[in-house]
Amino acid sequence: MSAPLLEIRGLTRTFGGGRRWFRPNQPGVQAIQGIDLDVMRGETLGIVGESGCGKSTLARLLVGLDTPSNGTIHYAGDDLQQLRSQDRHALARRIQYVFQDPLSSLNPRKRIRDILAAPLYYLRGLEGQALERRLGELMEMVNLRPEFISRYPHEFSGGQAQRIGIARALAGDPELLVLDEPVSALDVSIQAQVLQLLRRLKDELDLTYLFISHDLSVVETISDRIAVMYFGRIIEQAPTYRLFRSPSHPYTRVLLDSAPIPGGPPIQAEAGTAELPDPLAPPPGCAFAPRCSRAQEDCRQAVPPLDNMSPDGDHRAACIHPIKETWQRIVTQSPRESRG
Amino acid sequence: MMAFVKLIARNRLAAFGGIILLLIILLVLITPWLPLADPNVTDTANRLLPPFSDNHLxxxxxxxxxxxxxxxxxxxxxxxxxxxxxLVAALVGSTIGIVAGYFGGRTDNTLMRGIDMLMAFPYILLALAIVAVLGPGLMNALYAIAIVNIPFFARNIRGVTVGIAHREFIDAARLSGKGNLRILTSEILPNVLPVIIITLSTTVGWMILETAGLSFLGLGAQPPQADLGSMLGEGRKMMLNAPHVATVPGLMIFLLVMSINLLGDGIRDALDPRLKSGALSRPAPFTRIRRRRNSLPDPVNGNALLSVERLQTDFEVGHETYRAVNDVSFAIHPNECLGLVGESGSGKSVTALSLLGLVASPPGIITGGRVALEGRDLLDLPPRDIRRIRGKDIAYVFQDPLSTLHPLFRVGDQLVEAIRQHQPMSHAEAHERAVSLLEQVRIPNPERRAEQYPHELSGGMRQRVGIAMALANDPQLIVADEPTTALDVTVQAQILKLIQSLRREKGSAVLFITHDFGVVSQICDRVAVMYAGRIVEIGPTQAILDTPRHPYTRRLIDCVPRLGEPDNEPDAIPGLPPAANHIPEGCAFAERCHLVEDACRQGDIELIATDADRQVRCIKPLSVTEPSTPGVSR
Incomplete structure (x- = not known):
């Protein structure tokens, strides 16, 4: 197996409180708690989780918009923080970011030309003719008419604005794109257009994607591998087909069972009012235990490690009592879930 | 730029101020070439001549x-x-404000505490102190006035910058390789410039007054030099025997400051985005109604709870008319859940708001149709009767409960208010009912939760409160406008389940607005698909999902990714929906339809019945026999 493009080890980000996060007398909110994750070159890794699980914080750490409190990120063997301190642009040339809200990520008082020219000029040093040519290429790449380049952002629809956001991210010729909910703000018909575009660009430009979304079905269509996050931790990761065939963590099952499919079977709702734990007073042990129907005493003792669920080691789940049965929407109506 | 000038010119007072200011400036500019006496030459023989004397106008x-x-x-x-x-105050103050707002943290603290110290003194006292230290003189007065006014700019600009510095496009600029200085000058400055100009235009008048004030006290212009303040000061001594000496400069100060302030207010109104969007124009309590067509057919759905017929709602902005709801008809039967599905801009929310005249007016106008609740046309009712129906017979649940619940009142009290609006009840009784409502929407610990404020509840909890409020008066119909869109999928599942079971218990009907076909198939009995302000297909949910008749419906279903089918790549619809002010003739979807033919672009395409309970607005609806695309046929 080749070395991963991105190697994340023990990544932690604490907000508020002290930097020394393990001291109990300095409580802070741990948005990310010791994440280990590898991203292979050329793959699309999906990251799924609900609001507040830390997926956006993870994205901001990766592109250098935020600095980890602890842990390391290595990009193709180089330490990300060192890379950042050596050259302000080194990181931006390799990893780029696509924002969730396409319109608010474009300066309302700048023309598209200025928005796209900035990364070309500052990251790649292009000027004059070369810059113009590249601008034309970028617009063509994301299927936008060349005359759009002298317009202002408010003249575009959400889908078009997101294409511009993607073009800007691609302008610096990055190898890795971190896409933070790139289609969540778009209508379904436009969403499919943008997903198609992303798929095509990945093939044409040999990109690696880290695709973050709360929408399982979107992540499923685009990802080779999926990592599920809950409360700042990765609780399960597996190749896409395996995750959907046999999700091991009860939380993954809850997610799958709650997603409505057009014409699909009835969704399963959790009983009671299941909510995220209080980040200022996290529960001991597994953070999902208070919501989990399978939780036992040992779940509340210590945080379960990310264990292998398959012999080849590419399916891991952080659960002491993982579910072994395969998942199928219609058959999941085991007594504990079919209520009401 | 021209538009900006026009905008100011439309404001009569601002135009008046602008003209006066322009005249004064012109006069002052040509002063050196006017045949005037030397202003500093004394002539004691002709002292205190009244106005209109020879040679001395x-x-x-x-x-x-x-x-x-x-x-x-x-x-x-x-x-x-x-x-x-x-200008000095604007330059220094804005720089301080931008730097403090952008960098935040320690920089912000240091700079703004300095500004706070400046603001701690009464400003005219501070100006006097500065002049006292620097010595009297026009330049020193200028410095004093500038320094005293720096805080106004710094605080204003800092506030705006803080809002902009956390916007995503700043992060994007950083990732584009821009450094801090460049972000400040090329990203933030263009966005705060209007605020700087607004602040400037509203303070220039003050500054002129303050300069005059210092000169009046003898600290500004020194004799024999004339400025308005010192002239006023000299004239003050002979107010009784020669009033014109003081009155003339006083009038000039008045004209100058008034014209600048009028113009400044005009500039502010033209530049301020909140004022531009009409946030200050108070919307009417009921949407304006201007129905032209009176020849509506008699109500057909005799047993329907709510029947909407040929409803038409426009937005009139300037000279443009945006047709948001175009000839929409549907009926909801008691205890039925009708889904209204469409993409953003399809008119589904405006349809829902039009039912009770809740569309903001201006710019919204209901231009046609009928909304009949149990046979009574709601659009004909006087506002007082409509208010009795709002929240009682028809209740709304909105998408974002955080913005629909009042942040300063406890949720229990807001429920009490909703109950007592329609039911004669004591506060204690209503409170009891509020708690039981919270219990009905499965909120644990309802007594304690009733005492909490909206921000103390999670998104799912807030939406439950929103539903409880809708249920407060046992409505016959609940209009739920994207009630689960802002929620996480696990919470959405719970809320959907809650709505289902409440519908069973209470027997109320639901109009469920959503863009998500997955949600529709979970909860709706029938569904109406909207496109460009019109219903393009309506019928039982299962039938529409299995065999959509309209090409748009089919393609909309096909572009939803389906969980558990990773190989089924969703199929995109090319192009964009038409703009609401330029809806083409014929079928609005023709531009994007792969089955389009010439007849599609001609005339008005009516909703036709294809099956007993289904209607479609298409001249060649997809037939039952046509093989459906893979991935949907199951």
Whole structure:
């Protein structure tokens, strides 16, 4: 197996409180708690989780918009923080970011030309003719008419604005794109257009994607591998087909069972009012235990490690009592879930 | 730029101020070439001549100097000093504000505490102190006025910058390789510039007054130099025997400051985005109704709870008319759940808001149709009767409960208010009912939760409160506008389940607005698909999902990714929906439809019945026999 493009080890980000996060007398909110994750070159890794699980914080750490409190990120063997301190642009040339809200990520008082020219000029040093040519290429790449380049952002629809956001991210010729909910703000018909575009660009430009979304079905269509996050931790990761065939963590099952499919079977709702734990007073042990129907005493003792669920080691789940049965929407109506 | 000038010109007062200011400035600019006496030459023989004397149009002062000449030269100096002081204050203050707002943290603290110290003194006292230290003189007065006004700019600009510095496009600029300095000048400055100009235009007048004030006290312009303040100061001593000496500069100060302030207010109104969007124009309590067509058919759905017929709602902005709801008809039967599905801009929310005249007016106008609740046309009712129906017979649940619940009242009290609006009940009784409502929407610990404020609840909990409020008066119909869109999928599942079971218990009907076909198939009995303000297909949910008749419905279903089918790549619809002010003739979807033919672009395409309970707005609806695309046929 080749070395991963991105190697994340023990990544932690604490907000508020002290930097020394393990001291109990300095409580802070741990948005990310010791994440280990590898991203292979050329793959699309999906990251799924609900609001507040830390997926956006993870994205901001990766592109250098935020600095980890602890842990390391290595990009193709180089330490990300060192890379950042050596050259302000080194990181931006390799990893780029696509924002969730396409319109608010474009300066309302700048023309598209200025928005796209900035990364070309500052990251790649292009000027004059070369810059113009590249601008034309970028617009063509994301299927936008060349005359759009002298317009202002408010003249575009959400889908078009997101294409511009993607073009800007691609302008610096990055190898890795971190896409933070790139289609969540778009209508379904436009969403499919943008997903198609992303798929095509990945093939044409040999990109690696880290695709973050709360929408399982979107992540499923685009990802080779999926990592599920809950409360700042990765609780399960597996190749896409395996995750959907046999999700091991009860939380993954809850997610799958709650997603409505057009014409699909009835969704399963959790009983009671299941909510995220209080980040200022996290529960001991597994953070999902208070919501989990399978939780036992040992779940509340210590945080379960990310264990292998398959012999080849590419399916891991952080659960002491993982579910072994395969998942199928219609058959999941085991007594504990079919209520009401 | 031209638009901006026009916008100001539309404001009569601002235009008036602008013209006066322009005249004064013109007069002051040509002063050196006017045949005027030297303003500083004394002529004691002709002292204190009244206005309209020979050679002295406005008379002379105590030393026999020509007042007209002194007035024009003095105005020039006052204007120049006032403007210069404003510009200095704007430059320094805005720089401090932008830097403090952008960098935040320690930089912000240090700079803004310095500004706070400046603000701790009464400003005229501070200006006096500064002049006292620097010594009297026009330049020193200028510095003093500028320094005193720096805090206004710094605080204003800092506030705006803080809002902009956390916007995503700043992060994007950083990732584009821009450094801090470049982000400040090329990303933030263009966005705060309007605020700087607004602040400037509203403070110049003040600054001129303050300069005049210092000169009046003898700390500004030194004799024999004339400025408006010092002229006023000299004239004050002979108010009784020669009032014109003080009145003339006083009038000029009045004209100058008034014209600048009128113009400044006009500029502010033209630049401020909140004022531009009409946030200050109070919407009417009921949407304006201007129905032209009176020949509506008699109600057909005799047993329907709510029947909407040929409803039409427009937005009139300037000269453009945006047709948001175009000839929409549907009926909801008691205890039925009708889904209204469409993409953003399809008119589904405006349809829902039009039912009870909740579309903001201006710019919304209901231009046609009928909304009949149990046979009674709601659009004909006087506002008082409509208010009785709002929240009682028909209740709304909105998408974002955080913005629909009042942040300063406890959720229990808001429920009590909703109950007591329609039911004669004591506060204690209503509170009891509020708690039981919270219990009905499965909120644990309802007594304690009723005492909490909206921000203390999670998104799912808030939406439960929103539903409880809708249930408060046992409505016959609940209009739920994207009630689960802002929620996480696990919470959405719970809320959907809650709505289902409440519908069973209470027997109320639901109009469920959503863009998500997955949600529709979970909860709706029937579904109406909207496109460009029209219903393009309506029928039982399962039938529409299995065999959509309209090409748009089919393609909309096909572009939803389906969980558990990773190989089924969703199929995109090319193109964009038409703009609501340029809806084409014929079928609005024709542009994007792969089955389009010439007839699609001609005439008005009616909703036709294909099956007993289904209707479609298409001249060649997809037939039952046509093989459906893979991935949907199951």
């Amino acid at each position: 406005l008379g002379t002062d105590a030393l026999g100097r020509d007042i007209l000449s002194r007035l024009l030269w003095g105005t020039q100096i006052s204007l120049a000093v006032g403007l210069a002081a404003s």
